[in-house]
Amino acid sequence: MSWVGKSLRRKEDDRLVRGNGLFADDEQIEGMLHLYILRSPYAHARIRGIDTAAAESLAGVACVLTGADIKEQCDPYMQLGPEPCDKIIDLPLATDKVVFQGEPVAAVAAETAALAMDAGQLIEVDYEMLDAVVDPEQALEDKIVLHEAAGTNRVWHSVFEYGDVDKAFEDAAHVVKIERMHFHRFASTPVENNACVAEWTRQGDVDFLCNNSFIGFAVQLLAPGLRLPMEKIRARTYDIGGSFGVKIWNYVYMALAALASRKCDGRKVKWSETRTEHLLASGHGNERTFLDTEVALDKDGVITGIRSRHIDDCGAYTRYEPLGCVIWAQVLPATYGVRNFRIDFTQTVTNKCPVVPNRGYSRMQHLWFMERVVDICAHELGIPADEMRLKNYVREFPYETPNGCVYDSGDYPMMLEKAKELIGWDEWKKKQAEARKEGRWLGIGIGTTLDSGTNNFGQAQIMNPYLPFSGNSEVCVIRLDFDGSVIVTLGTGPSGQGHETATSQVVADELNIDPAMVTVRTGFDSAWNTFSGHSGTYASQFAVTGLSAVHGACQKLKVEMRQLASFMLEADEDDLEFGVGDEGPQLAVKGTDKAINYWFMSNVVNNNNALLGGNLADVTLNVRHVYRPPFEAPDTEKKFGNLTLTYAAQLHIAVIEIDKNTCRPNILAYAAVDDCGSVINPQIAAGQVHGATAHGIGAALLETFNYDETGNLLTATFSDYCPITSMNIPDIQYGHIESPSPFSYNGAKGMGEGGGAPLHTISAAIQDALHSEGIIVNESHHSAPKVFERVNAPNREKVVSVESR
Amino acid sequence: MSERIGITVTVNGTRYEREVEPRLLLVQLIREELRLTGTHIGCDTSYCGACTILLDGEPVKSCTMLAVQADGGEVLTVEGLEKDGKLHPLQEAFSEHHGLQCGYCTPGMLMSAYYLLEQNPDPSNAEIRKGIQGNLCRCTGYKNIFAAISDAAAKMQTGS
Structure with missing residues (x-):
């Protein structure tokens, strides 16, 4: 019996057809604030001044952020490219100049989304309009230069x-x-816009429930931008309403919700983009x-x-x-x-x-x-x-x-x-x-x-030889649970690709169990899932990287299960075979009725470990595997x-x-x-x-x-x-x-x-x-x-x- | 914005009385006040249909209607489709035919399909296309959604 190769009905569907998914904008917390982002109507303009007094005095407004706050609290986001890209100043809000229509210039957190928007309309921005360049060949003439520090548009x-x-x-x-x-x-304009709920706690930890689809990468860029060590940032997803790569860099604006939370003494702040904002600026x-x-x-x-x-x-x-x-x-x-x-x-x-x-x-x-x-x-x-x-x-x-x-x-x-x-x-x-x-x-x-x-x-090093990136990897953690079922966490952040289902099919085959006995943790949580810097859902790779990690983790788990069963059944490991007995999936001694089932194995390790022999100290039935494709630089x-x-x-x-x-x-x-x-x-x-x-x-x-x-x-x-x-x-x-x-x-x-x-x-x-x-x-x-x-x-x-x- | 208007709305059979701001959208009432987050928001020009619900039996894009306009009305949302622990045949068929991937458009899509089959229990392919033309899906390319609606219609007709 093989589950791989079959059109197994998706596990994800049970919640999604009932409307029971948890998308970032679904998160609702008592006392949560709502963020409105004020965006530039101009494609190219200098910001001569911002007057936020009227917005700040509106009842129900908790805080207003402008470029001044950002300059004080943020470092420019890392640009992957070499010179002159590294001279480009990229911050969550424009500080001195806007360079595209829809670029954020201020943000307001208020008791309701409507109030935040009202307040946003009261902010006066004094712009000096500049000529814009939208044609790439004209841009290369450098008559109009977007980023003065870079000195050229040719990046x-x-x-x-x-x-x-x-x-x-x-x-x-x-x-x-x-x-x-x-x-x-x-x-590809996913039907779900960008959204997150952020909290900057008084302990200085930042938590995001978001819909970023490449969190392993995003936290590496967010942390230095917010002047935090990486482990201070927890980023979570549950269901993501489509990404198609578009949601890889919404971290740029997730930072605004976090900064607003910080300014409001740690109250949670929700940012939820409108469709026009998405089309203009996502x-x-x-x-x-x-x-x-x-x-x-x-x-x-x-x-x-x-x-x-x-x-x-x-x-x-x-x-x-x-x-x-x-x-x-x-x-x-x-x-x-x-x-x-x-x-x-x-x-x-x-x-x-x-x-x-x-x-x-x-x-x-x-x-x-x-x-x-x-x-x-x-x-x-x-x-x-x-x-x-x-x-x-x-x-x-x-x-x-x-x-x-x-x-x-x-x-x-x-x-x-x-x-x-x-x-x-x-x-x-x-x-x-x-x-x-x-x-x-x-x-x-x-x-x-x-x-x-x-x-x-x-290949990133072909673009910039100083980048410390090469190879690829993905991570899976698998655990035989107390009841003999299997719990899996992945490094990926799926947005509709059915990773819970495909993973269950692979695990079911490897461990001889029904896919219903496999629980694949939904979404991604940087505090819960272990991950590598490559972890995520992008670049057509899950069937290879993700499932190779799953497959590798299954092999490691099986090695431990054999060691354990060999000790418990007093049999040679080579004489053991995986199968299904009267009490479910088991390891049995070939040609005998001696067997140990999965829940009993888990029970010995987790609850009844006085039964364990000394040479089984490393057996935890909770293993991690990192798959690395055989690449050279x-x-x-x-x-x-x-x-x-x-x-x-x-x-x-x-x-x-x-x-x-x-x-x-x-x-x-x-x-x-x-x-x-x-x-x-x-x-x-x-x-x-x-x-x-x-x-x-x-x-x-x-x-x-x-x-x-x-x-x-x-x-x-x-x-x-x-x-x-x-x-x-x-x-x-x-x-x-x-x-x-x-x-x-x-x-x-x-x-x-x-x-x-x-x-x-x-x-x-x-x-x-x-x-x-x-x-x-x-x-x-x-x-x-x-x-x-x-x-x-x-x-x-x-x-x-x-x-x- | 302190003015509030009292409204009564029945949603999925439960009667709710609320005092709401006149500018509150029906979708905001459903999602934020009643916490029925199955109904989603995907655009602001009535194009995507993620927010589709039935109001007094008619499909409505709930982001384009004020909550006060629904006063006295009966609303059906995706959460109301399952009966006695049994999924609606459309919900079953969407899963069986892989008519959803990310699932974000699915609630609105199901409500439009539900209305379609109420009006026309045996729709042709062209009628199915037309029936969900106001609902955008970015994942499936629609092919499996057409198949799911067609199959649900057949099963509902035979009662299987």
Whole structure:
């Protein structure tokens, strides 16, 4: 009997379908104060003065925080990047200057949320408006500099060069040049906003109930920011209403609730963001521009070299960035066997919301670039899109990429075959030919993408050689409880991924018990769960890091159980076997009726230990395991090394017809094939694919953060941002193949982020529909107005050129 | 803001009398005064539907209605779906079909689906889509939610 591989109904659901979850904003405590954050209406302005007198005198207001309090009590948050990032002053409130619309400038704690908001409206801020810069290329001119101490907006630059690029171009039969491509700004916008309840006790301890999804990391940044040792901060989560990476850095503002509590003699303070605050200031995805791309191909259409200039726009603060300037290199050649690259990579700050490591983080942008390259070359050289992929796919695994990453396993041609079958490729090709005769715009697009999981943190040293990070790890503690059930705590902070269920399945198999006998502690508590600096839920890794920790802990527990049973049953350890007897799970002496069951073992250790022999002093039936993937530090000079342990893959196909009157792209059919190696819980894995697909389709067709030239966000409500709903999600034909990873104990690959497959796929389908109209799809957003602009100003002549020799 | 208005609201069968500020939202009454935190808040423009409840049998986005407007009304929230320790077929189906991941949108989604099936016990796929168009889910891509509602409808019809 194996529980792994089955769609076990989720343990989390029992509370969630009843409305009995505990999300951060659900916490209600008598006497708790509520925090309102006053935010800048301007994208770039100097703060000449703040008058808080009227707010402070309003009945029911407990305290007001301004930049003055922050300067006195905080140190700037650590920025991960090297110079000039380390000169950027990043505090929970702006002190002298605001650099994006929505940046906090003051905070009020009051008896009710409504009162706090009333008081916030009474604060007078004297701003001197400054010119803003929202365009990344203009930002790099440094005519307007955001952070004066840094002296420049250019926060990172380096060249990634592998193979012999110039030779590839000398030998090329075709060179395709693409002048410009642009990946737009959007985010996954979880339905739950950021929230926390903070308490700064009179003993100087700080407690947070929050929805941060990477607490192991957050407390390392929060503590120095608040001038506290790490152990003074306790951060807890219970249920998190979606994160998708967006909730990784809400710690920046959690600090305000803590500081307000401190100023109010330790009263608890709740901060709960509104949706508009979330869209303005909680974190966006990276926006990227690709310039002067040149692609070398041989006579058959095999790509031999790529050179290009990439500019990443990280918004107003770097924080977690410029990690994104390196993370993309996990998927340098995408799914293709290209060996020669020169990518000149620059990152700039602009007067826009800072970016966060949002679902598909940085790899998605690069994978979209690679897919556009392959797809545009196919169309320009007249090679069918499917053949073009088949000519260029990596086929042998493990495959070492030009920059030393190792693709563990996969079968991209088989995925293409499967996706074609699901969508009815041949049939659609016929329909397309008919549609074209009628002058209709119908396109079929393929998107192949990777979901690299389990980071080697050593790649951070490529970005900043002084960072003390490398490798990766995750932690599990497992205990055989008094009644013979099993209690597990994890280092992760799930936000809907079903860790309680998947963990129970693994433990149930390893210990021969029913998953109902496994309790996985909900949420995360930095005071309760043991964790490593890598612990958390991010970067598609739980099935590998989390479950390897669980599996390892089970093995250690079993060793202790064998030692104990051997003593109690006076039998050799080798003669023992795990099984189920009349009194439940047990260890028995093979071929006899001598056995000891789980609760009896736990009882001996915990209650009846005079029975224990002297050599069992170390047996506690409460063990901790830390899983560490076998990583080496990369060569930071050459930017070479294995950056990720596993590579899940997705292959999507979309059929899209563009309405010639409205220019609205309509998805007529959609297939999504996933390969995440061995699957722990098929229903959960499929659910992740559906969700990532919806995010990508939403981003491609609906969702975008549009700023005007002064840095006003024009899509700052859901009604303007338009997240994808039940009315615009197509029927998704889902399929999967399994290429077990040789690098994880269970053959699983991390998954969930999904690699932004629909963005690549939809761009390709629209390209296919409009190539004959003289249009090159060089943007990732395809709302009807965008398509309208495109068809009214064909860009092929300007954007693309082909030299064939 | 000291002015308060007396209201009486019945929620999940229990009658509550409260003195509330005129500006108090219905969702705040439900969550903060009555401590029924199953009803969530996800936006401020009636787009996301996390706060959906039934008022006198009609679905309402409770963040867009004042508590005083619900005076004398009967409210049903997610906490009222389970009867005699037995989950509503929709709750069962959402779990069985993995129609929820983080669970934040689930209460509002369940209430819209509950109303849909009351009005239309055998909805087509298109009717299901339309029935929950005012409820945003960021995790599931909706596919399994459609399946769950369809399955619950079938089971409710056969009484199984």
